[in-house]
Amino acid sequence: MTTDRTALAAGTAPPRTRRRRRLTARRIFAASVPYGLILPVVGAIAAILGYPLYRLVRLSTQHYGLFELIRHKGQSIGLHNYGLILHDPVFWHTLLRTVVFTVANVALTMVLGTLLALLLTRLSTWVRLLLTSGLVLVWSMPVVVAVQVWDWMTNFENGIVNYVLTQLGVGDYFHHDWYATAFSQLSMTTALIVWGALPFVVITIYAGLSQVPHELVEAARSDGARAWQVFRDVTFPIVKPVLLILTSLSIIWDFGVFTQPYLLIGQAKIVPSNYLMGIYLFEEGYLKSDFGRGAAISILMLLIVALLSVVYVRRMVKLGDVR
């Protein structure tokens, strides 16, 4: 992490060694220009992020149901919503399930993404172009369309996946229900999410890999390092910042995921035993028209994701220090 350190140091202002000068109007003005210039951005962020967040926090301390929604006026009840949620066993089960789900999704995304990116560096130009275009096509497909296509492919009555697996002799997949149990429902969702997340991860890691100097790899090889050692000791440290960012982003996306499970599993098949946090929030907040509780759940989710990310980022940075 030494490179990062120097970059950080270069970014901070050099220590002031000159003697104190008199304050003049001109100087005050000069000093305030940067603040003036940044003010619109601060204002915009406060308006589009800060204010909604404030409203969300306020909503989470209110009893706000359908009755209050129509009158646009909630009823303040302090932290009662939080108490209800933290005493709800469904919340804890859902949290555990979502953490496992997130770990599985992020791990699969990152491992497959890294492998595909490494593969990309070894392909001939036109095969690489072919693979990259494939990835971009996946990336450009809207989630809702993708869910529909997956749903068709894995349809109980005449899904193409069932047909192909049966024809290949893998087993009898005729009338196989891919969404029969909570585990299979969430596994299908994982497959869809990882598939959809790969292009961004692969292309970004591939870009990161192009920063690895050839000489270093060759030097390591001529010193007798094997492929795995080259990756671990040369490639990985250089692309680590990229992996760090991608993993954090993936955690944030996968922990709060809603569209894929909601559409793929389908509202009429969603029950507490297959809830993910995003779904739990939707069921408690929207379906039951208890918007205050929904707001409280989303605040809790925000805190949990922040916690997960901080723990992870700290670990990764520490790991770098040792090296």
Added chain:
Amino acid sequence: MRLRVVVAAAITVVLGIAAASASATSSRHQASGITVWLQVDAQSGWPDVVAAATQQFQKDHPGVNVNVQYQSWPDHLQKFDATLAGGNSPDVIEMGNTEMTKYMAAGAFAALQKSSFENSGTWLKGLAASGTFGGKTYGVPYYAGSRLVTYRTDLFKKAGIAKVPASLAEYTADARKLLAHNTKKGFSPVYIAGEDWYVGMSFVFDYGGSIAKTYKGKWIGTLDTPRSLAGLAAFKRFFDAASRASKTTLETRPNPYDVYAQGQAASMVGPGWFSCCVGKFKAQTAQFVMPSHTKGQPMPGFLGGSDLAVPAPSSNKSLAADWVKDFTDTTSEKALQAKGNIPNATNLLGTSINERAAARSWFVPTAKHWVDVENGNILRNMLAQILTGKLTIKQAASSAGDNIASVLNQA
């Protein structure tokens, strides 16, 4: 100094625009039109009836646009909630009869003058009750629908079935015959989705059971009473004998009529309008009333239905009510009847098979939180547990019953 002034002015302008656009969206209401939310059933089944009502409406109100937007059952309430919060709710909304109470209790709808609607004196009792709260009318009955068996006459004949079954036992025997004559893999003599709770509960009611009852002011689940359990057991037996549908899927995924249209089913249980969408088998398709386990009687079917309501925030309430009048008058209701629906008033009732099926029907518990039971998929989950054998019938039923009671007894 000038620069700061410029910056300050720029910020003011930016914030001003933001504020202006925020206030502009909340007052976006045009008097030149009304927005109507109907369910997709109307779009696929009777778009011409909708168009005719709108035409009639525009004769009386020239220049008023009617923007009909079709919604789907699973998510129309969330969309509606969002519009209530945003202040841009539709002027007319179709509500399922099981969905009305929660919204009427919250004051989401405008009270309507009952007598101004045609045939309001003879509205179907069950439907009229679902649109009444505290003595006021908030929902105008739109139509009711009973559930029927839609079947392939050619396949029944080929299997040597001379007349439609008069009892559940006969229907089960027929299913075996049909299966023997149609050996194609995955073929269903009677297509029923495993989680189709409308069919499942019909068996429960047929055996004298029920879903929940009030006792001393509290709801208690009654799915684990001996009669309800007998009904659930009969459902499992019939399903195992007759349906090759997934035990863990719903009646919309896939649509039963799509399976039927592909030649993969000899019959299916569902709303009467299922006969609309049978593809190339139109000429070989007929319907009968689902038979009870008691010979000669119909099995009680779910009496579904819809009401039309005018949301309270609408700024065109009288125009909205006028459109509802045109859409529920005798002409429109007769047209709906011709499409296989049950009209909203007793004086319009005919002797069609639908209307005969409606003679024995069941309805969900009339509780404010019933809609949460439906949305929570408690009954669907129970049926899947029973059919897959994950739980015994008794275990699944008593756990579902407890769940239902706790949802219905919420404050």
